[in-house]
Amino acid sequence: MAVYTTVSSAALASFLADYDIGQAVDCQGIAEGIENSNFLLTTDTGSFILTLYERRMKAEELPWFLGLMRHLSARGLACPTPVAGRDGETLRHLAERPAAVTTFLPGRPTPVIDASACHALGVALAQFHAWGRDYVVERRNALGPEAWQPLLDSCHGSGDDLQPELTSRVSTAIAEVTREWPAADSLPRGQIHADLFPDNVFFRDGALSGIIDFYFACTDHLAYDLAICINAWCFPDEARLDMNLARALLAGYESVRALEPVERFHMTRLCQGAALRFLLTRLYDWVNTPRDALVTRKDPLAYWSRLQAWQAPGAGFFHE
Ligand SMILES: Nc1ncnc2c1ncn2[C@@H]1O[C@H](COP(=O)(O)OP(=O)(O)OP(=O)(O)O)[C@@H](O)[C@H]1O
Numbered sequence: 001m002a003v004y005t006t007v008s009s010a011a012l013a014s015f016l017a018d019y020d021i022g023q024a025v026d027c028q029g030i031a032e033g034i035e036n037s038n039f040l041l042t043t044d045t046g047s048f049i050l051t052l053y054e055r056r057m058k059a060e061e062l063p064w065f066l067g068l069m070r071h072l073s074a075r076g077l078a079c080p081t082p083v084a085g086r087d088g089e090t091l092r093h094l095a096e097r098p099a100a101v102t103t104f105l106p107g108r109p110t111p112v113i114d115a116s117a118c119h120a121l122g123v124a125l126a127q128f129h130a131w132g133r134d135y136v137v138e139r140r141n142a143l144g145p146e147a148w149q150p151l152l153d154s155c156h157g158s159g160d161d162l163q164p165e166l167t168s169r170v171s172t173a174i175a176e177v178t179r180e181w182p183a184a185d186s187l188p189r190g191q192i193h194a195d196l197f198p199d200n201v202f203f204r205d206g207a208l209s210g211i212i213d214f215y216f217a218c219t220d221h222l223a224y225d226l227a228i229c230i231n232a233w234c235f236p237d238e239a240r241l242d243m244n245l246a247r248a249l250l251a252g253y254e255s256v257r258a259l260e261p262v263e264r265f266h267m268t269r270l271c272q273g274a275a276l277r278f279l280l281t282r283l284y285d286w287v288n289t290p291r292d293a294l295v296t297r298k299d300p301l302a303y304w305s306r307l308q309a310w311q312a313p314g315a316g317f318f319h320e
């Protein structure tokens with residue numbers, strides 16, 4: 001579930017009075033998602049998404065996310081566009097939360113991940129990177145390598161309940177991967193989505209119709225975003241990279257922006273880091289989400305398997 005805050009009809013009517021998008025006909029809570037409260041808002045002029053930002057979001061960072069969506073959407077990326085109130089402001093307040101209305105994107109996550117979906121994803125990811133280049137304000141990646149060991153420490157060894165010695169093995173992996181992590185200025189850098197999993201990419205009539213959920217976006221190595229996508233889309237059985245899917249994703253990406261040799265050189269390391277990042281946030285959530293919570297906990301070990309695949313001798317296909 002992801003409706004933490006309820007909104008009364010009266011509060012919604014007063015909120016919408018500051019916009020030019022008509023009056024509410026319906027406002028349904030959306031079950032998917034974890035971080036924020038999302039509603040499908042129907043007014044007499046169309047459909048919108050109403051988001052109330054919950055406690056894990058920093059209010060001072062919201063203008064950066066909304067600005068990035070507005071920027072990329074204006075360039076032609078199929079992504080939500082924040083809708084401004086009559087005073088031009090997109091970030092407002094509702095039910096004592098920061099709140100925003102964005103455009104509704106048609107489509108659904110693909111039920112089948114195949115080469116065609118991966119190719120389309122690669123194109124959209126490279127467009128994101130290319131069009132994000134002139135969005136100049138940076139946002140530090142709060143889940144970058146320096147955050148990994150503190151995240152593991154904050155799990156207080158609970159990973160060992162999932163798998164014996166997981167904590168010490170992950171700690172060793174963090175040390176190895178961070179030691180050889182490329183420096184900030186050594187690879188092409190820019191705005192990255194950083195969470196472009198299949199549930200955040202919509203398809204309609206067989207074509208990619210949009211990408212959503214910009215709230216992990218940040219400024220980092222562009223190739224790291226590709227690594228996140230390879231891990232999320234190209235491991236159908238968690239432990240084995242599907243080369244066909246990965247080649248399609250890369251081909252789609254390179255049809256817009258060719259990778260530089262230095263990015264190919266570091267790609268396996270970036271995939272290891274991307275596996276660690278999601279292993280660690282999943283482990284943190286696993287330990288800190290009560291078993292009876294309505295939110296579904298995601299399996300940390302699925303990313304331990306990916307990490308091991310990238311650490312196996314001969315792993316990587318990026319120099320082919
Ligand atoms: N612009 C949009 N158009 C159509 N549907 C949307 C849009 N934005 C969000 N949704 C719907 O709301 C759901 C939750 O959105 P989202 O994934 O952004 O939630 P979240 O709680 O912010 O993120 P997370 O997945 O990180 O927990 C999506 O799965 C999708 O069904």
Ligand SMILES: N[C@@H](CCO)C(=O)O
Pocket residue numbers: 034195197278281282298
């Ligand atoms: N995509 C993340 C969840 C939150 O965005 C994961 O699968 O771990």
